[in-house]
Structures are given as structure tokens and as C-alpha cells.
Amino acid sequence: MLNFPVPYDAETIYSVIARAGVNLAVLSPKQLLDDVFQDRKVVATMDLPCNLNKIAFHLQATGKFSALELIYQHTLFPLYAVFVPEYTRLKAIELMCESSGGTVHMMLGIAASNVKTDGYFRYCKSCLQSQYEHYGVAYWKREWFLPALKFCSEHGELSVMTSSFKEHRHSYFSASDLIGLSVTKDSKRGEIGQKISSKAIELLQIPPITSPSTNQWTAFYKKLASDLSYTKGKNVCHSSIYERFIASLPEASLKEWGLYEGLDSETGWLKTMFRKHRKSFSYLQHLLIWHVFLPELEVKEIIRQVCNMPLNKTKHRPVVEKNLEPSGECLEKRCEWEMIVKKLGVKGARSSNGGGALYAWLYRNDRIYFLAFNAKYKKKENGARVQKVNWKERDIKQTKRLFRLLNDSEANFPKQRMSSNWFLKQLGRDSMIYAYRDKMPLTWQFLNTFSENVVEYQLRRVAKYCAEQERKGNDIKPWKLYREAGLSDQRIRTETRAVLSGLGYIDA
Ligand SMILES: [Zn+2]
Numbered sequence: 001m002l003n004f005p006v007p008y009d010a011e012t013i014y015s016v017i018a019r020a021g022v023n024l025a026v027l028s029p030k031q032l033l034d035d036v037f038q039d040r041k042v043v044a045t046m047d048l049p050c051n052l053n054k055i056a057f058h059l060q061a062t063g064k065f066s067a068l069e070l071i072y073q074h075t076l077f078p079l080y081a082v083f084v085p086e087y088t089r090l091k092a093i094e095l096m097c098e099s100s101g102g103t104v105h106m107m108l109g110i111a112a113s114n115v116k117t118d119g120y121f122r123y124c125k126s127c128l129q130s131q132y133e134h135y136g137v138a139y140w141k142r143e144w145f146l147p148a149l150k151f152c153s154e155h156g157e158l159s160v161m162t163s164s165f166k167e168h169r170h171s172y173f174s175a176s177d178l179i180g181l182s183v184t185k186d187s188k189r190g191e192i193g194q195k196i197s198s199k200a201i202e203l204l205q206i207p208p209i210t211s212p213s214t215n216q217w218t219a220f221y222k223k224l225a226s227d228l229s230y231t232k233g234k235n236v237c238h239s240s241i242y243e244r245f246i247a248s249l250p251e252a253s254l255k256e257w258g259l260y261e262g263l264d265s266e267t268g269w270l271k272t273m274f275r276k277h278r279k280s281f282s283y284l285q286h287l288l289i290w291h292v293f294l295p296e297l298e299v300k301e302i303i304r305q306v307c308n309m310p311l312n313k314t315k316h317r318p319v320v321e322k323n324l325e326p327s328g329e330c331l332e333k334r335c336e337w338e339m340i341v342k343k344l345g346v347k348g349a350r351s352s353n354g355g356g357a358l359y360a361w362l363y364r365n366d367r368i369y370f371l372a373f374n375a376k377y378k379k380k381e382n383g384a385r386v387q388k389v390n391w392k393e394r395d396i397k398q399t400k401r402l403f404r405l406l407n408d409s410e411a412n413f414p415k416q417r418m419s420s421n422w423f424l425k426q427l428g429r430d431s432m433i434y435a436y437r438d439k440m441p442l443t444w445q446f447l448n449t450f451s452e453n454v455v456e457y458q459l460r461r462v463a464k465y466c467a468e469q470e471r472k473g474n475d476i477k478p479w480k481l482y483r484e485a486g487l488s489d490q491r492i493r494t495e496t497r498a499v500l501s502g503l504g505y506i507d508a
Contacts, residue, residue: 001020001024001035001036001058002421003023003024004016004020004036004055004058004059005019005020005023006059006062006065007059007065007070007073007074008131008135008139010073010074010141010142010143010204011074011139011140011141011142012046012047012049012074012075012139012140012141012142012145013049013052013055013070013074013075014044014045014046014049014140014172015139015140015141015174015175016055016074016139017032017036017044017055017172018140018172018173018174018175019137019139019174019176020032020035020036021172021174022174022176029170029171029172030170032171032172033170036054036055036058037051037054038054039051039099040170041170042099042170043102043169043170044165044168044169044170044171044172045165046140046145046165047075047076047117047142047145047147048075048076048077048092048096048104048105048108048110049075049096050095050096050097050098050099050100050104051097051098051099052067052070052071052075052096052097053067053097053098055067055070056070067096067097068093068208071093071096071097072207072208074142075096075142076142076145076146076204077092077093077096078203078204078205078206079146079147079200079203079204079283080092080108080109080110080280080283081206081208081209081211082203082206082209082211082212082303082306083211083217083280083281083282083283083286084107084108084109084211084280085211085213085214085280086210086211086213088107088108088211088280089210089211091107091371091375092104092107092108095107106363109279109280109282110147113147113282114258114259114261114269114282115147115148115257115258115259115282115283115284115285116147116148116258117145117146117147117148118160118164119164119165119166120160120161120162120163120164120165121140121160121161121163121164121165121173122144122145122150122158122159122160122161123140123144123158123159123161123175123178124141124144124152124154124155124158124159125155125159126152126154126155127141127144127152127154127155128175128178131175137175137176138174138175138176138178139175139176140175142204143197143200143201143204144158146197146200146283146284147282147283147284148256148257148258148284149193149196149197149200149257149284150193151190151193151194151196151197152194152197153194153195153197153198153200153201154194156190156194157190157193190253192249192250192253192291193253195291196284196287196288196291199287199290199291199299200283200284200287202298202299202300203283203287203299205300206299206300206303209303209307210307212303212306212307212309213311214276214277214278214280215277215309215311216306216307216309216310216311217277217306217309218275218276218277219309219310220305220306220309221273221274221277221289222236222274223309224274224289224293224294225237225241225274228293236274236275238270238271238274241270241274242263242264242270242271244292244293245263245270245288245289245292246263246264248291248292249288249291249292257284259284259285259288269281269285270289273285273286273289287299290302330365330366333358333361333362333366334362334366334369334373336358337349337355337358337359337362337370337373338373340352340355340358341373341374341377345377345381346374346377346378346381391436391439391440394440395439395440395441395442395443396442398427398440398442398443399442399443399445399446401427402423402427402443402446402447402450403446405423405426406418406450413464417452417454417457418450418451418452418457419451419452419453420447420451422451423446423447423450423451424447454493455493455495455496458485458487458491458492458493458496459496459499461484461485461486461487462481462485462487462496462499462500464485465480465481465484465485466481476505478500478505478506481500481505
């Protein structure tokens with residue numbers, strides 16, 4: 001896809017795709033999905049989009065924006081990355097590069113978390129205005145979509161639209177359409193929300209690092225309690241922590257964020273965070289504790305301290321792996337799952353009758369085996385598919401077609417520049433060829449040798465005009481030559497000008 005927009009600072013991938021649709025005047029949402037992903041089933045996702053290899057491919061000419069950079073700089077992934085085990089972090093990255101079928105949200109614990117995202121479009125009017133002044137367009141910023149937090153760190157409460165992402169499942173809604181829109185909600189409150197939002201932005205800026213283990217998180221919060229003298233011997237004084245926490249944050253905000261209920265109970269999340277970590281907590285739970293107990297420290301410093309906590313023997317291994325003695329029920333379900341997968345593949349098995357329930361059960365109760373088996377099976381499937389292609393034969397056939405195109409061009413004189421992209425478009429499979437560049441050396445040799453640059457394109461048009469005039473026995477008139485060859489003083493390249501003046505058609 002040519003002229004794919006380059007992402008602005010903190011712009012979501014969703015927004016970049018929406019802008020691509022506007023720039024290229026693609027009116028049909030399905031057509032846009034086709035152009036961007038070559039897949040009409042992709043779901044337009046604001047927070048954690050997938051298929052990022054394809055976006056990185058459209059941006060490859062910029063020399064920046066690998067899929068990993070896109071994940072860390074233009075999605076909400078960093079809100080989760082350091083809080084989940086390393087194994088989950090890597091698996092989620094892998095899924096976001098390809099198509100995931102919604103697994104990423106499940107893996108990162110978003111569906112199960114108390115801290116929910118409402119799924120509505122949100123924006124900050126003042127930010128929109130300044131984007132418009134700077135760039136002439138508006139775009140969706142990732143920090144407007146923090147789960148539960150609806151604040152711009154600079155300007156206060158965000159405006160929430162009445163339409164949700166679900167209503168626009170396969171289409172991309174451009175932020176530029178918001179200019180001039182009436183606001184549904186805009187009030188001045190929530191200084192605390194603003195402060196937490198700016199902490200969240202610090203978290204979003206953490207670069208890719210290995211996730212701390214659950215043991216390191218446990219050690220970090222134990223040490224925090226002890227540094228603040230909230231311990232008696234080896235025990236943590238949960239009641240003192242609770243009192244300071246509740247006194248520092250407005251009850252209404254905690255309620256709004258879904259973090260108030262059961263806060264003081266024995267199994268409440270605040271106590272659990274100061275005990276041995278057995279599961280991941282949400283970004284907001286961590287940020288609130290840091291806001292109350294470590295107000296002076298920057299987020300990156302906190303993460304650095306956690307990463308420096310001693311790793312003990314379980315290291316980066318997921319905690320579940322230790323008690324891997326599968327029960328009878330577990331073995332039965334594994335067997336059942338493997339049988340369906342062998343027949344229908346992982347995707348087919350999941351949507352088959354009873355397959356969905358089996359999928360959910362294994363995911364919940366036997367995750368390590370389950371993800372490993374599925375990944376292995378998918379790899380095998382892909383391997384089988386890739387091996388079927390005879391690359392050598394394809395390369396030769398394709399190069400022959402390219403030569404035919406080149407020969408035909410003398411007679412039918414293409415109006416566009418015969419660039420590499422032009423040739424590939426004629427073949428009708430441009431993105432595939434880029435992706436398998438290494439496997440098709442002849443094709444690439446052809447493109448490097450025969451594709452036209454701008455000067456060659458200008459001279460081809462000049463030559464056409466001159467040959468025609470000669471055939472008709474006419475004189476060559478410079479003004480006519482310019483017009484017929486589509487040249488102008490602004491567009492003509494120095495090299496073209498030199499040739500024309502060498503031939504005596506124009507003055508040097
Ligand atoms: Zn703002």
C-alpha cells in the first residue's frame with residue numbers, strides 16, 4: 001500500500017489506519033481492510049491490535065517502525081508488559097505481530113480484571129485542537145484509552161462519545177471527524193485522575209524489557225512495606241497500609257475504577273498485593289500504590305528497582321509449571337482437544353461444537369501445555385503450507401512475466417512511472433513479493449535493473465514526443481515538448497534538463 005501514513009507521537013495504530021482510509025479516499029470499510037491487511041475479517045481494535053507485521057511492512061520505507069516498535073510505541077501493550085510473566089509477554093507480542101483471534105486480551109487478563117475499559121470512543125478536546133493546529137489533522141492518542149481512567153494528563157476529564165468500538169467492528173473512525181462535534185461530557189474534576197494518567201503515560205514509555213518475575217514483584221512490595229515501617233517482624237501490617245491508602249485517594253474515584261469493593265477484606269486486592277504474588281495485577285492497582293507510597297519516584301525508577309530484586313530458583317518460569325502433574329480429567333481433556341485439532345486445526349477446533357468450552361477449560365486449567373501444544377501445531381501447519389510452494393519455479397515464471405511486461409511497454413506506453421511497485425502491481429501480488437523477497441532473487445534482480453526512476457520516466461516521455469514529431473516531419477517546439485511530456489519548470493529534474501539542453505531543445 002503506497003503512501004501509508006507515518007504514525008504521529010503516541011498515535012494508536014487504529015488511528016493511523018483510519019487516516020490511511022481518509023488519505024486514499026477509501027470509502028468502503030471492507031476495501032480498507034483489504035488494502036491494509038488483505039483480510040476482511042480483521043477487527044478494528046484501539047488498544048491491542050494484531051497483524052502488526054502487515055503495518056510494519058507498509059511502513060518499511062521509513063526505515064523505522066518494526067512491529068515491536070509499533071507494539072511498544074503505538075498500542076497500550078506497555079500497560080501490561082511488565083506486570084505479566086515473561087512467557088506471557090513474549091507470547092502476546094508474537095500474537096500481536098500476526099492475527100490472534102482475540103487471544104491477546106484474554107492472555108493479558110483484561111477480560112477477568114476489575115479494571116475495565118468501557119469500549120467507548122474518548123477524546124480530549126484541547127489535545128484535538130492542538131493536533132489540528134500542528135499537523136492539520138486530528139488523531140486518536142493511546143493515552144485516551146487507558147482502562148478505567150478517563151483523564152487527559154494535561155487537560156482533565158476526557159469527552160466520552162456515545163458510540164462504542166463494537167458498533168464499528170470492522171471500520172475505522174477518523175479522529176478528524178471529531179472537529180466541531182458537540183461534546184457529550186466534559187467536566188472539571190479529578191486532579192487525582194490526571195496525576196494517575198501522567199503516571200500511566202510514564203509506564204507507556206517503558207521500552208521493551210524482560211518482565212520481572214512474580215517473585216520479584218512479591219519481594220518489591222515486601223521491601224516497600226518494610227522500608228515504610230509497615231511491618232512487625234516478618235509480618236506486614238495490612239491495616240496501616242489500608243488506612244494510609246484510603247486516606248490518600250477519594251472513595252468516589254476508587255469506586256469508579258472498580259477498585260473499592262472488598263478493599264479492606266482479608267482477600268481484598270490491596271492485601272493480596274503485599275502478599276506472595278500468584279497472579280498479575282492491573283496497571284492501575286500498581287500505579288495507585290506507587291502514587292500513595294512512592295509519590296516522588298518515577299515509574300522507570302520503580303521498574304528498575306523491581307528488576308533488580310533477587311530472582312530465586314523459579315526464575316522466569318511460569319509458576320504453574322512447577323506443579324505439572326496433570327489430573328485424570330486434565331489428561332482426558334488434552335486427549336479430546338488433540339483429536340479435534342488434528343481433524344480441524346486449532347481455529348476450526350475452537351469454533352467446533354463443544355470445542356469452545358474445551359478451549360476455555362484448558363486455557364484456564366492447563367495453560368502451559370495448552371498454549372505450547374497449539375503453537376507447535378500451528379507451526380507444523382504453517383510449515384506444511386510453506387513447503388508446498390516451489391519458490392524457484394515461481395521466481396522464474398514471475399521474471400518471465402516481468403520481461404513480457406517490459407517488452408509490451410514499448411507498444412502500449414504505460415502512463416505511470418514503471419517503478420518496482422508498478423511492476424509488482426501488474427503482477428497483482430505486491431505485498432507477498434515483498435514478504436518473500438529472499439526467496440525470489442531473479443524477480444528482485446529484474447526490478448533493480450529495469451524499474452524506472454523519475455529521470456528515466458521523464459526522458460521516456462520526452463523520447464516518445466520527439467519520435468512522434470520526427471515521424472510526422474514536424475519541428476520540435478520546446479513549449480509543446482514540455483506540455484506533451486508533462487514537464488514543468490518545477491518538476492523537471494536537473495538530469496532531464498541537461499539532456500534537453502544537450503540536444504539543443506532548451507537553453508542551458
Ligand atoms: Zn488533552
